[in-house]
Amino acid sequence: MMNLAADFPTKKNIKEISQEEHISSKYLEKLMGILKKNQLVRSVQGQGGGYFLAKKPGQITAGEIVEILDGPIAPMKCSSAKCKMAEHCSASSVWSELEKEMKKFLYKQTLEKLIKNNQTKKYVRK
Amino acid sequence: MMNLAADFPTKKNIKEISQEEHISSKYLEKLMGILKKNQLVRSVQGQGGGYFLAKKPGQITAGEIVEILDGPIAPMKCSSAKCKMAEHCSASSVWSELEKEMKKFLYKQTLEKLIKNNQTKKYVRK
DNA sequence: TTAATTCAGACTAATTTAGTAGGATTTAGA
């Protein structure tokens, strides 16, 4: 029988990630489950198993991750949902404009870029 | 005795504003109290009293109002506060950059601009 | 068969938020 777990060398298991990221492993399990359901990561079950990215880091953005884990990117609940007050709400245009800005920014931030930034950070500090 | 209430012709009382803005007068009272404490509005007490802006509409920004009524402008709690995780958190730079963008945008939106936009909105619709 | 792992979903506890309640204080005008 083939060894599924050995086929994806970049995979990491919950234990490893939870230690690196200082998150409780139980909570991380939950989050990874959500990411998997939304096809941002894939996984191998069983002994030697773990998780790995489902796409290249350059093709995964902060925007996607946020919307999957936190729900809609929006400064206010009313900014994206069609708010029934919008007609006589003087603020609604501010919120919807701000929402656009936030999305624009977050969908520009790829994991690849983030990794690079973080490497620079470490380099500068040392 | 002079009539304080008559000195500020642009003032409006809670009842009027709450009807225009479709907010309960009790809740609005609370909000106006906060705005007053933070010197965005001033008020005249007693019969015939009400609220009025403490500065010109061009000098009041959405950013100020939001920070006064909602607290710090931030996409995450950790973005402005010095998060102890920041050192090994790969996301922290994303949040702090996004926070900057949000502030930049909101502090550009003056009430004067908002009023103009809203007039245009009405004009276009009719 | 066993140990290491993901998977699933119900549950909990803390915090935040929107909004209310009740009454005290201030002031214009009759």
Added chain:
DNA sequence: TCTAAATCCTACTAAATTAGTCTGAATTAA
């Protein structure tokens, strides 16, 4: 001086959200 109309003050409540736990089932390599 009295009354009504207004702001002011502050404690309370209820609902929603969020971060995180608990328990145990299913899967797989060795």
